[in-house]
Amino acid sequence: MTLFDVYPLNNIAITKASGSYVWDENGVQYLDMYGGHAVISIGHTHPHWVDRIENQLEKIAFYSNSVIIPIQKELATKLGRLSGKESYQLFLCNSGAEANENALKLASFHNGRKKIVAFSKAFHGRTSLAVAVTDNPSIIAPVNETDNVAFLPFNDEAALKDHFAKHGNEISSVIIEGIQGVGGINIANDSFLQLIRELCNEYGAVFIADSVQCGYGRSGKFFSHDHAGVDADIYTMAKGMGNGFPVAGILIAPSIQSKHGMLGTTFGGNQLACAAALAVLEVIEEEKLINNAKENGEYLMDQLRSIEGLQNIRGRGLMIGFDVPPELKDLKKKLLFDFKIFTGEAKPNVIRLLPSLALTRRQIDDFIDSLEEAIEEIRDESLTQNA
Secondary structure: OOOOOOOOOOOOOEEEEEEOEEEEOOOOEEEEOOHHHHOOOOOEOOHHHHHHHHHHHOOOOOOOOOOOOHHHHHHHHHHHHHHOOOOOEEEEEOOHHHHHHHHHHHHHHHHOOOEEEEEOOOOOOOOHHHHHOOOOHHHOOHHHOOOOEEEEOOOOHHHHHHHHHHHHHHEEEEEEEOEEOOOOOEEOOHHHHHHHHHHHHHHOOEEEEEOOOOOOOOOOOOOHHHHHOOOOOEEEEOHHHOOOOOOEEEEEOOOOOOOOOOOOOOOOOOHHHHHHHHHHHHHHHHOOHHHHHHHHHHHHHHHHHOOOOOEEEEEEOOEEEEEOOHHHOOHHHHHHHOOOEEOEEEOOOEEEEOOOOOOOHHHHHHHHHHHHHHHHHHHHHHHHHHO
């Protein structure tokens, strides 16, 4: 049997990881400035995270949600306190797509409506409704197509007001990333998020804050939407929530009522997943990683702005993007294969940085030095070829 070929792969096999570094099968060390799509929040194989999972594994790894699972309540309490959403309710699942599926479904249960507002360059997942609200027709199968989703321009307040004026009483929910990840590190304006809150209040729609990539402290606040000073009705979470262990969830405002059977999952909230998620929160709190993300993110962006040729440097905390001009189109590849640094990208010309929230100043300085050298080498190679 072969693997279903859906991933464009780098010819590298990673076999070991620790902190902000990974090693390939030949023992070569790489600096990880991408964290596996923003998944690694507290550093690879953090000792406390490993101990939490190992200790839980020796007790019980799984039993279904048909019984009381005390560690779920422990996680809910800790998450409520650190996120500042103590009055909210927690539903646990397995992935970001599943979190967004459940959020959209729950909103429709809540107000009995079908219409959804999403935005240009949005990415919310690859399953049914999650992919239907994703602005990428190439990954939407015919069975996922629906007339219930309206895509509006990102950060366009006039377009949003106009759409609500025409269709507000039909709108079930508005779903938005506080910072678009796959879309290219595009930051939702504070005033835009505030307007969404106002319009959802006025028309009885549900405000869904997709925090799958931009949440869990990455932006320098627990949720990136918190920068706008508003509360969403539902927050979706995954990626950094488990530091690599599959776990996700949604935080649900107290105004949204539950009933038996309306949502469900087999593996969501299992004992191992909760142990991993608790370990992440404990390390974030103990090591003050949200503040570290804020301060080191500002430092990293300042250093990037000093490099000639990089364009439109933007981000919050350790969720950073910048554009590269055509003459530097091979920069990501050169960083990986020549300088042993993992970064991310967004088409057509964006490099994304999503490192561990525990990234150090020394590691930032090493990255900047390598980045400057990589750019200089690309320019020298270009001059040689054109000579």
